[in-house]
Amino acid sequence: MDFKNLPPVKEQIMKCVRCGKCRSVCPVFAELRYESAAPRGHVFMVQMLRDGVVKPSEEVSKRLTHCLMCENCSANCPSGIDIHELNAAARSYIEQKNPSIGKELLFDTLWTKPSLLNLSTSLMWGAQKAGLQKLARYTGLTKLLPGSLPQAEKILEAVPLRNARSMIPEINPARCEREYKIGYFLGCATDLLYPDIALAAIEVLTNNGCEVIVPRHSKCCGLPHIANGKLETAQSLAIHNCQIYNAYDFDYIITDCGSCSSALSAKNMHFLLGQTEHAQAGEIFAAKVMDLSKFLIDVLDISFPVNHNAKPITVTYHDPCHLANAQKIKDQPRELLRRIPGVKLAEMSDTNYCCGGSGTYSITHYQTSMKILDKKMAMIKLTGAETVATCCPSCTMQLNYGIRKHNMKCSVVHPIQLAREASKKKAVHSA
Amino acid sequence: MEGASVRKDLLSLLGKEKVLTEELDLMYYSYDSSFLTQLKPETPWAVVLPASTADVQAVMKYAYDHQINVVPRGAGTGETGGSVALNGGIVLDLSNFNEIVEIDQKNMQVIVRPGVIHAELNKRLAEYNLFFPPDPGSSQMCTVGGMVANNASGLRAVKYGCTEQYVLGLEIVLPNGDLIYAGGIKARTLKNVSGLNLTKLMVGSEGVLGVITQIRLRCWPKPKARGIVMAVFDSLDDAPATVLEIYQAGIMPSGMEILDSSAISAVNMYKPEINLPDAEAILLFEVDGNPPSVDYEGNVIQEVAGRRARTVEWSTEPKRMAQLWEGRSVTATAAARVRADGTRVFAGEDISVPLSKVADTLRAIRKLADKYGIKVVNYGHIGDGNVHTAPVINTSIPEEVEQVKKLVHEIHLLAIELNGSTTGEHGVGAVRRPYAEMEHGLAVEYMKKVKQAFDDKGIMNPNKLF
Numbered sequence: 001m002d003f004k005n006l007p008p009v010k011e012q013i014m015k016c017v018r019c020g021k022c023r024s025v026c027p028v029f030a031e032l033r034y035e036s037a038a039p040r041g042h043v044f045m046v047q048m049l050r051d052g053v054v055k056p057s058e059e060v061s062k063r064l065t066h067c068l069m070c071e072n073c074s075a076n077c078p079s080g081i082d083i084h085e086l087n088a089a090a091r092s093y094i095e096q097k098n099p100s101i102g103k104e105l106l107f108d109t110l111w112t113k114p115s116l117l118n119l120s121t122s123l124m125w126g127a128q129k130a131g132l133q134k135l136a137r138y139t140g141l142t143k144l145l146p147g148s149l150p151q152a153e154k155i156l157e158a159v160p161l162r163n164a165r166s167m168i169p170e171i172n173p174a175r176c177e178r179e180y181k182i183g184y185f186l187g188c189a190t191d192l193l194y195p196d197i198a199l200a201a202i203e204v205l206t207n208n209g210c211e212v213i214v215p216r217h218s219k220c221c222g223l224p225h226i227a228n229g230k231l232e233t234a235q236s237l238a239i240h241n242c243q244i245y246n247a248y249d250f251d252y253i254i255t256d257c258g259s260c261s262s263a264l265s266a267k268n269m270h271f272l273l274g275q276t277e278h279a280q281a282g283e284i285f286a287a288k289v290m291d292l293s294k295f296l297i298d299v300l301d302i303s304f305p306v307n308h309n310a311k312p313i314t315v316t317y318h319d320p321c322h323l324a325n326a327q328k329i330k331d332q333p334r335e336l337l338r339r340i341p342g343v344k345l346a347e348m349s350d351t352n353y354c355c356g357g358s359g360t361y362s363i364t365h366y367q368t369s370m371k372i373l374d375k376k377m378a379m380i381k382l383t384g385a386e387t388v389a390t391c392c393p394s395c396t397m398q399l400n401y402g403i404r405k406h407n408m409k410c411s412v413v414h415p416i417q418l419a420r421e422a423s424k425k426k427a428v429h430s431a
Numbered sequence: 432m433e434g435a436s437v438r439k440d441l442l443s444l445l446g447k448e449k450v451l452t453e454e455l456d457l458m459y460y461s462y463d464s465s466f467l468t469q470l471k472p473e474t475p476w477a478v479v480l481p482a483s484t485a486d487v488q489a490v491m492k493y494a495y496d497h498q499i500n501v502v503p504r505g506a507g508t509g510e511t512g513g514s515v516a517l518n519g520g521i522v523l524d525l526s527n528f529n530e531i532v533e534i535d536q537k538n539m540q541v542i543v544r545p546g547v548i549h550a551e552l553n554k555r556l557a558e559y560n561l562f563f564p565p566d567p568g569s570s571q572m573c574t575v576g577g578m579v580a581n582n583a584s585g586l587r588a589v590k591y592g593c594t595e596q597y598v599l600g601l602e603i604v605l606p607n608g609d610l611i612y613a614g615g616i617k618a619r620t621l622k623n624v625s626g627l628n629l630t631k632l633m634v635g636s637e638g639v640l641g642v643i644t645q646i647r648l649r650c651w652p653k654p655k656a657r658g659i660v661m662a663v664f665d666s667l668d669d670a671p672a673t674v675l676e677i678y679q680a681g682i683m684p685s686g687m688e689i690l691d692s693s694a695i696s697a698v699n700m701y702k703p704e705i706n707l708p709d710a711e712a713i714l715l716f717e718v719d720g721n722p723p724s725v726d727y728e729g730n731v732i733q734e735v736a737g738r739r740a741r742t743v744e745w746s747t748e749p750k751r752m753a754q755l756w757e758g759r760s761v762t763a764t765a766a767a768r769v770r771a772d773g774t775r776v777f778a779g780e781d782i783s784v785p786l787s788k789v790a791d792t793l794r795a796i797r798k799l800a801d802k803y804g805i806k807v808v809n810y811g812h813i814g815d816g817n818v819h820t821a822p823v824i825n826t827s828i829p830e831e832v833e834q835v836k837k838l839v840h841e842i843h844l845l846a847i848e849l850n851g852s853t854t855g856e857h858g859v860g861a862v863r864r865p866y867a868e869m870e871h872g873l874a875v876e877y878m879k880k881v882k883q884a885f886d887d888k889g890i891m892n893p894n895k896l897f
Contacts, residue, residue, distance in 0.1 A: 014774045014826050018464045019764040020508040020572035024548070033480075033527050034451070035459035035507065044462060044472075059455055078701055078764035079775070 003093035022073035039073035070321035095229030164195035187257035189393035221263035258323030310342030316385035319352035320392035357398025434476035475516035492608030505577030511860020545576020564591035582635030589814030602645035662736035686717035687814030701765035766821035779839025782846035783855030817855035
């Protein structure tokens with residue numbers, strides 16, 4: 001990819017007047033307090049990179065990675081700059097000039113092949129008994145990633161033996177009259193770490209008039225690659241996924257993961273494929289992509305059987321950045337929760353303050369990530385909720401770690417898991 | 432002295448946690464919001480992040496002994512190059528020195544360190560039913576220290592005035608490292624006429640006299656009610672005329688803001704949900720106080736504005752009020768949205784003119800913009816004659832850069848010609864310094880003598896202000 005001619009680099013850099021609005025909403029800047037961690041600082045540095053004032057070095061990259069890619073800056077920028085896209089483009093440019101074998105192995109080889117990724121997770125399952133450190137040393141993983149792996153080990157939860165892909169058939173017929181044909185996009189984290197979320201989604205969707213196809217050969221959405229300087233790999237993944245899904249006549253392409261739906265959105269597809277011959281395929285694909293909670297409310301208008309005996313639970317909802325900031329989806333997950341009998345929604349003070357997880361950020365920047373997480377957990381604690389709901393597996397992992405770290409007594413679920421329980425008796429589709 | 436040895440000395444003086452020395456890290460302190468530093472960023476020799484008054488004193492003593500320039504900086508949201516080391520030296524980033532030391536509810540005052548963010552201060556004060564009234568558009572970003580140094584004001588200055596009216600006392604580190612207290616060493620009074628008023632002298636001194644390390648501010652009781660009138664005009668001239676009629680009706684709103692047609696488009700593009708109507712001009716009036724007075728004032732404004740306005744909207748609904756106020760607050764940077772390949776430049780953006788000449792000023796600015804072929808967005812605090820002009824250009828086209836420089840020069844001259852000032856609230860810094868003699872005449876020489884008394888070696892933020 002030609003860094004200097006990428007649309008955000010070419011058209012948006014100059015729009016930044018350094019007003020500092022981004023600085024005031026950035027969770028990373030709030031912890032580090034250096035201008036080099038401020039989003040406007042990133043825009044400035046990308047400009048210096050474009051103009052050749054600084055070289056595409058690892059030192060520059062180190063500063064640009066003081067960023068969660070949470071998009072809070074972009075969502076709040078008065079000048080409308082996609083700061084996260086500028087940052088991703090610059091990281092990728094630097095990575096091209098300073099290729100790292102570790103990153104190539106992880107992001108270009110392992111994370112582009114679901115079978116290999118699954119194999120690694122299975123190995124991890126076996127190795128967890130012996131402790132991740134041993135495995136990491138054995139596989140050389142410690143050399144791949146910056147940050148401290150022994151600490152990252154604490155974040156990673158028990159890996160399930162079987163992934164979602166192995167438990168869910170490719171074709172899942174509707175269990176009542178079919179209204180929609182759905183292509184289900186199974187994200188890596190849901191597939192490998194939280195397969196129950198996918199099982200719940202398939203159950204609720206098929207019970208509500210959806211035929212759900214889970215294409216066997218879909219690959220990662222590409223978001224980890226975008227965040228780690230691998231734009232070209234993200235581009236190939238996007239092209240691959242477009243080919244797979246565009247071959248079907250789906251009404252919608254649904255995913256339970258906020259990060260995936262953001263990576264597959266029209267905006268991001270335009271960023272990745274807009275200047276390529278695959279632009280149109282990207283548009284056709286992205287036009288059908290919808291986050292699960294939005295689909296359940298806006299399209300299915302889902303309802304649940306009346307249940308006066310439903311066990312009352314207090315739930316607080318954490319807005320995943322890629323859902324709330326990137327896609328402005330805030331109401332639908334809450335509405336879904338409100339419709340579930342027994343659920344009492346208790347909002348925390350700053351619902352879309354990032355949890356600090358952000359995919360690989362908690363591994364690469366453990367210390368900062370934990371400071372951000374601590375703020376989030378304090379907000380959750382104040383609600384008194386026994387359940388935290390969120391629509392992103394990366395947030396789920398981070399929040400679960402926060403709960404263990406702070407000895408709290410609550411659990412993290414995807415709203416779809418509560419929805420499945422609520423519709424156990426008989427789902428009623430009122431659309 | 433060389434930058435390298437300064438960095439080495441500062442490291443041994445304060446330690447690496449408080450001193451940035453790597454070239455890359457320093458580059459991030461080469462800008463503020465000014466067009467000047469957008470065109471030509473200037474990297475300082477070193478950046479110090481003080482955490483105490485003692486840290487600031489240590490830096491100043493060192494700088495004084497070695498005759499090194501020192502530039503205090505808050506959040507770097509200024510628009511004049513004031514917080515950038517344009518001639519080399521040390522930048523003191525005070526934004527991390529941000530403690531709210533004491534909220535003295537009984538004495539209606541608060542003591543803060545300079546790095547406290549304005550919006551955060553008011554959030555804390557609200558817990559005590561207090562507030563610090565000046566309300567800059569950059570409330571969520573700017574530091575209180577920066578507000579004091581620039582005598583900032585903003586959207587509510589029309590009723591509540593500028594920062595200077597609220598500063599009761601200051602702790603100041605002088606260029607030679609001496610520590611002084613303006614407004615009384617131990618004083619907690621609201622009234623104090625003892626001694627020469629160094630507090631007032633320091634407010635708005637833009638860092639050329641010393642470093643402010645602690646601020647004692649007067650707070651006001653937080654009004655219990657608020658309402659906003661939005662009046663929509665088909666003719667730009669009707670807006671300033673309405674403002675005068677509101678005053679004549681005996682009403683003092685807490686805010687009177689104007690947006691011209693381009694500013695309206697910019698706000699709608701930034702936040703479509705605000706949904707401002709298309710018009711030549713929109714006036715926003717805010718009234719605050721006790722509920723009956725808010726209703727009364729709101730009614731009078733609706734009646735008076737309704738004589739000339741196409742439509743009038745009255746809102747006391749918090750969500751709508753927040754939308755309208757936020758829309759106005761962010762116009763400054765959202766202005767760039769009116770042109771796909773455009774950037775809003777901060778230059779010539781802050782003139783202040785007599786109330787009676789606001790209409791002439793707006794017309795003249797439009798004429799000048801046409802003359803130089805530059806698109807401008809006009810907005811501002813019409814209630815006190817403070818007009819913000821946002822030229823929107825493509826900064827990668829050299830001809831446009833040259834044209835805009837000529838335009839803003841003429842805007843500054845226009846202000847002086849109309850018995851106004853080149854700056855109402857953003858300050859002088861480096862960008863409006865060339866107009867100092869034109870505006871102040873012989874007084875500039877006495878300003879220089881005052882600086883000399885505080886800063887005999889001329890190391891404090893040199894080449895700013897005059």
